[in-house]
Amino acid sequence: MTDDNEHRQVRDGANIADNFGAYQTASKDDYHRVLASGLVVLDTSCLLSLYLYTPQTRRDFIGTFSAIGPNLWIPHEAMQEFWENREHIVEEATKLSQRTSDSLRSLEIKMLMEMQTWGRRVSLSTDQLDSLENILSRAVEEVQQKILSTGTRNDLSEARDTTRDPVLRELMGALEKNVGPPLSQSELENAIQEGQRRLANKIPPGYMDRNKADRSASGDYIKWEQTLREAELRSRDVLLITADAKEDWWRRSRGRLLGPRPELFEELAERTGKKLFMARPDTFLRLASNLFSLPVTFASVDNVLTVEGSEVNIDRRPETHDIHARAQLIAMAYSEYLSKRGIETKPATQDQYGSFTANINGACYFFKFRSAATVLRVDMLGSISQAAQQEGAEEGVILSDAIPNPITLAILERNGVAAIWRAADKSWSGNAYADQKGLTASS
Structure with missing residues (x-):
C-alpha cells in the first residue's frame, strides 16, 4: 500500500520573522545603513518646522542635509506644499508671542471680573479688592513682558521677503539638486484619483486628510507615489523623515509610534524589493549626528522634540x-x-x-x-x-x-x-x- 506521504507535496517552512518585516524593530545599525546608503526622504513637515526651531537648532538640522548629500531627497509634492504654506508658518512663528500675550490680557479681564464678583459676595472693601487686582495685573504684565522678550523671533522679522528669509537661504545652500521631478499631468490626475480611492477605503497613506479639498486630500498619496518611483529607480531602502504622527503613516500602540504602517512597508517591498524605515525629526537628528560625527547639541535635539510634540511618542x-x-x-x-x-x-x-x-x-x-x-x-x-x-x-x-x-x-x-x-x-x-x-x- 502506498504511503499517502509519498504523494504529499512538502514545502519548506518559513522563519517566524519572514514576511513580517513591518513588525520588527529597526536597529541602530539599520538606521545607520539606510542613512549612509539608502534614500533619505524629507516630508513637508520637516521643512516647515525649520521656521519654528531656534536658529542654532535650524543650523544643526540643515547641517545633516549636507552630510547625507545626494542620498537626501524631497518629493516634488512636498516641496510644493512647503512653498504653499511657507508664508503662513512664517506669520505663525513671528506673531505667536504677541497673540499669546494678547490672550493673557483677555484672561486677565475675565479673572478681574470673577474677582470683583467674589469680592462683592464676601463683602470685601474697595481697598482690599483694589490691592488684589493690582497684584494680578502686575503678575500678568510681568509674564507678558517675559513672553514678548524671550519668544519673539527677530531672526524671522523679514522672512516674508524670500530674499531675506534665513531658512530659505540656508536650505538653498544645502539642497541644490535634491528635489524630485513633478508627475506629468496625466500621472497627476491618476494619482489624485487613486488618492481619493484610498481615502474612501481608509487605505494608507492620506485617509486622515479626508476633510481637505480634492487635490490637498491626495497630497500624501502623491508624495508616497513619487517616493515609490524614486526608490524603484535607485533600488535603495527608504528612510522617511516626518513630523506627521497620524495613523495613516505610523503603526501605533497606546500613543507610541512603532514604525511604518505594514501596508506601506509591504507596498514599497512589492514595488522595489526594498525596506521602508521611518523616523521622527528628533530621532533623525540624533542618528545623523552620531553617524556623521556632527557637532549637534543636546539643546538642539530637545528643541526639535519640544516643537514636534513629544507627547506622540x-x-x-x-x-x-x-x-x-x-x-x-x-x-x-x-x-x-x-x-x-x-x-x-x-x-x-x-x-x-x-x-x-x-x-x-x-x-x-x-x-x-x-x-x-x-x-x-x-x-x-x-x-x-x-x-x-x-x-x-x-x-x-x-x-x-x-x-x-x-x-x-x-x-x-x-x-x-x-x-x-x-x-x-x-x-x-x-x-x-x-x-x-x-x-x-x-x-
Whole structure:
C-alpha cells in the first residue's frame, strides 16, 4: 500500500520573522545603513518646522542635509506644499508671542471680573479688592513682558521677503539638486484619483486628510507615489523623515509610534524589493549626528522634540509625562555641567528623554535618567548596560533627581552601576563608582 506521504507535496517552512518585516524593530545599525546608503526622504513637515526651531537648532538640522548629500531627497509634492504654506508658518512663528500675550490680557479681564464678583459676595472693601487686582495685573504684565522678550523671533522679522528669509537661504545652500521631478499631468490626475480611492477605503497613506479639498486630500498619496518611483529607480531602502504622527503613516500602540504602517512597508517591498524605515525629526537628528560625527547639541535635539510634540511618542498618563519632563531637565542640566568642563556630549541615537553619551577621561559613557521609583529595579539596571552597548559606550550611568539612601547605594554598588544625582544646592554628587571615574564635582 502506498504511503499517502509519498504523494504529499512538502514545502519548506518559513522563519517566524519572514514576511513580517513591518513588525520588527529597526536597529541602530539599520538606521545607520539606510542613512549612509539608502534614500533619505524629507516630508513637508520637516521643512516647515525649520521656521519654528531656534536658529542654532535650524543650523544643526540643515547641517545633516549636507552630510547625507545626494542620498537626501524631497518629493516634488512636498516641496510644493512647503512653498504653499511657507508664508503662513512664517506669520505663525513671528506673531505667536504677541497673540499669546494678547490672550493673557483677555484672561486677565475675565479673572478681574470673577474677582470683583467674589469680592462683592464676601463683602470685601474697595481697598482690599483694589490691592488684589493690582497684584494680578502686575503678575500678568510681568509674564507678558517675559513672553514678548524671550519668544519673539527677530531672526524671522523679514522672512516674508524670500530674499531675506534665513531658512530659505540656508536650505538653498544645502539642497541644490535634491528635489524630485513633478508627475506629468496625466500621472497627476491618476494619482489624485487613486488618492481619493484610498481615502474612501481608509487605505494608507492620506485617509486622515479626508476633510481637505480634492487635490490637498491626495497630497500624501502623491508624495508616497513619487517616493515609490524614486526608490524603484535607485533600488535603495527608504528612510522617511516626518513630523506627521497620524495613523495613516505610523503603526501605533497606546500613543507610541512603532514604525511604518505594514501596508506601506509591504507596498514599497512589492514595488522595489526594498525596506521602508521611518523616523521622527528628533530621532533623525540624533542618528545623523552620531553617524556623521556632527557637532549637534543636546539643546538642539530637545528643541526639535519640544516643537514636534513629544507627547506622540510617550505614555499619555500625567505621571509618566511628568517623569519624562524631569528626565529631560536633569539630563540637560548635567549635559550643561559637562560642557562647562569642556566635555562634549552627544544625544543618544535611539533612547529618548534626554539620554546622551560623553567621552570623559578617555572612556565613553551613556547617561540615562531614572526616577526614584525605578532606579533600584534589577531589570532597569540591566537595561542601562544594554542601552550603553547599543550606543557604543563602555558603561551606563544613572542620572537622578532623588538622592539615594544607603540601601540604594548598596544595590548600585553590588551591581557595579555608576549613579549621579542633583543635590538641592544644584551640585552634582555620585556614588563611589561615579566619583572614581571623575563624573562628579561641585558645579
